[in-house]
Amino acid sequence: MGLLEVKDVNKRFGGLQALGNVNLSVAEQTVHAIIGPNGAGKSTLLNCLVGKLIPDTGSVMFDGQSVLGRTPFEINQMGISRVFQTPEIFGDLTVMENMLIPCFAKRDGSFALHGIRSVVSEGELRDQAEQMLEDVNMLDKRNMHSASMSRGDKRRLEMAMCLVQNPKLLLLDEPTAGMARADTNNTIDLLKEIKEKRNITIAIIEHDMHVVFSLAERITVLAQGTPLVEDTPENIKGHPKVKEAYLGEAA
Amino acid sequence: MFGLDKKDGSLLLIVTALVIFAPFLLNPFPEGSALAQFNAGYPDLMQRFVIFGIFAIGFNILFGLTGYLSFGHAAFLGVGSYAAMWMFKLFGMNVLPALALSMIMSALFAVVIGYVSLRRSGIYFSILTLAFAMMSYALAYSVLATDMDGPTQQGLLQKGLTGGETGLQLTLQDPRILGAQTTADGNIPVPTLFGLEMRSATELVLGDWVFTFSAGYYFSAVVMLIAFYLSIRIFRSPFGMVLRSIKSNQQRLTYTGMNPRPYMLAAFVISGMYAGLAGGLMAAMDPLAGPERMFWTASGEVVLMTILGGVGTLIGPVLGAGAIKYMENIISKINSDILHSWFAFLPDGLEDFIVAIIYPFIGKGWHLTLGIIFMLVVIFLPGGLVQGGQKLAALFRRKKQEDTKSATTEPAE
Incomplete structure (x- = not known):
């Protein structure tokens, strides 16, 4: 049983199926990355975790309690802290x-x-x-x-x-988006340091493969709203399905 | 001092000193001189300075800290006035219970209005508060002003709860169960603080100067100082910091685990109570409450005061209130005869010309002057009069530094 358990989550915006049967389990004290091409539903999933969106069906359990129907500040009080794509201070x-x-x-x-x-x-x-x-x-x-x-x-x-x-789970939404290489590396170092010092669970949504492969212990690949594979970074690297999702059928 | 740091403590001391010596400071010109009309040291006006100071301090707690612009704060001013008047009519003329009821009633109104209005932000919040204030005005003006005694009786509620257009007044028939119904000589009693009449005043004549010390003014001033002190504490408290963070980034605040809604409601109610207190004091100084106190222009006035003085600063609202009330009472009193006497030294044609140019800005045209000053302040000093003061202070400091610099470099030459 992971710290965060997402079960059969569906979310539809009008005719668009943003999330279809998403299952995800983030184990305690790991860095779990969620990657996927644009429009894969990464941000929608994240918004379902922090109370900004409510899934149509399915359940999201955190630390044994459901987060569905709770407001963002209640979810924060449960122990989830979120870092935004553009710094919100x-x-x-x-x-x-x-x-x-x-x-x-x-x-x-x-x-x-x-x-x-x-x-x-x-x-x-x-x-x-x-x-x-x-x-x-x-x-x-x-x-x-x-x-x-x-x-x-x-x-x-x-x-x-x-x-x-001292959150139980730190959610990072593309923490290096729009950053120069040097800043990106600084952020990676900072996150590594945090991980070692505090032993907290981190879920990270990221575009930048360099960041993902330097940090993550588990990776979930989302494509068109559904998880394709979940595995260790080594296995994800050469996975044919992942290449297909990122580069299209022709690859 | 009193849990304030050095800077805030000295600010409080300065304000206290200014308030105590206001009868002298505001009366710099000898009686009977040409400039005597610029004297503002008479009780009626000084009371208005401090009462509107309280109103603006409270408004600034909401607008200055959270950035929510209420356009209906005069509703609480009116509620406070009516509540105090009913206290005078029913129980007696002591001002303390009257002020207590003013604050309680305005707090109740603020909870209801705030709860509904704070569901929206920005312009919609402003419009909602404006709508509530105008509804309160309509209630006071007509709905609650109908005869509730029945046509055959001439009782307490003959003119309703609010007295309508003429306002709520004291009468000889009011019960005043805890005090005297009439004075010894058969008049309507006046508001007192344990026997000290609010309208009593002593005059001090020093040569050509006449200084008036009024009990009402000093009572209002003490209330204002307490209100000012509390507002400093709120500004420096964790609560005040959260209010500022609401203005800065509400999204971050919710994702940091705080619920902005009750914070804003608390700020709204506190500032509503300040307004109610000001309204109660107005009734205590002059026992009469009319619906025009709730009109939207009164709500707009406190916005002007706060912006003119400096939004989000401690002393700004008090300065703004003073500036506007000064202009309202002093500039509006200048008439064309006075202008002619000022410019009498000029040749006739030129005199008439200059008087004709200035004339629209005085007397009833004082709003024009206010408008121009307000525009200049907003354009050149977005931080209000406080920013102007800071700029001046910085200028003097620089000059001093340059002076000392040139003084030290001179011997070397």
Whole structure:
């Protein structure tokens, strides 16, 4: 039984079958990559996992509980943190403030009315946030206005915001999309480090094969809304079905 | 100090000092001089400064932090006024219970209006709040102003809950079960704070200057300082930080495990209570509540105040409220005779010409002046008057640095 169990999930948008009978099992403490050509249904699947979309049929179980019908913030409280394709951070806030919001969410739940207490007095959470910033080498930027940072730093910050919550599962949606090679390699190193240090489960949706084969322990290939194969990276590399899906029938 | 850091603490001290010495600061010109009409140190206007300051501080908690532009905040102002008036009519003239009921009633209204309006964001939220405010206005103006006593009786509800167009007034027949129904000489009693009449004032004559210290003003000022202090605490709290993150990126906030809806509703209710408090104070200073207090222009005015002063800044809304109320009361009082006396030193033709140019901007045309100033501020100082102050301060600092630099380099030459 994996940490995340997706069973017979179907999702239809009008005449388009976006997901057809998707089954997926992400085992604990592995890096599981979901790859596939454009339009394969990767993003739809991800949105079904985080509560943005509700599948027409099927079930999504996380840690023994169903996530279906729950809102994104409830699913986050269950232990799933999501990193977006384009970094989503609080641009008007400083880096440190960006880090404190997930700390408050983790400690106080989805709503708490602490209107009089001062942010400055939250010593314990500030220590936590600083420790996390140090882990991603951003401690020197803690008082920076986060909107003025480079894209790579925003990505780093977003990951730190997710990790400071100690999620059981980290979902990454094309974390290196649109990045230069050097930034991509930095991100890979960062993810490897996270994996070694924290031993968390990571599910990653990715286009870039270089990233996938450097990180993943299991790979699921999606094509036209259905999983083609699920295997280790070594076996996926030479798999004829995968080549066909990516390069078309002629190959 | 009081759990504030040094910067906020000194801001609070400065505001406190300004508020205490306002009767002097706002009356810089001697009585009877040509400039005396620019004096704003009379109780009526000073009360309005601090009361609208409270209104704008509360509005800024919603608009400045979450970015949700409510266009119906005057509804809470009106609700607060009516609630305070009913407290005066039914129970007695003490202002504290009246203000308490003002805040409770406006909070209840804010929960309902906020719950519905916050289902939408952006322009739709603004329109929904505007619709609610105009419905409240219609209720106060006609629906709730019908005779509820029955045609044969002349009782408490003869003019309904709100009194309609003429507004809700105190009468000699009001029960006031916890206080005196009439004063010793048979008049309607006035609002008091444990016996201290709100309208009582003492005058201090220093040479040509006359300074007025009014109980009502100082009471409102204390309430305003408390409201200001609480707003600083809210701005610096985790709650305030979450509100700012709602403005910044609501999607990230939901995926970070927080539910924005109750946060926004809490902010909406808090700012509604500030407005209710301001409305209650208005009734306490002048026991009369009319429906025009809920009209959409009143809602628009607080938006102008906040933007003019500086959205999302601590002191901005108070400055904006002061600036607008000053113009409303001072510029509108200038008439063509005064203009002619100012420009009398010019040759006749030129005098008439200049007066003709300025005339549309004074008196009833003060809105024109306000409009121009508002446009200039929004275009050149998007951060409001606060940003203007910061720019000036930066300019002075640079000048000082240059002075010291040139002073140190001189000996070397």
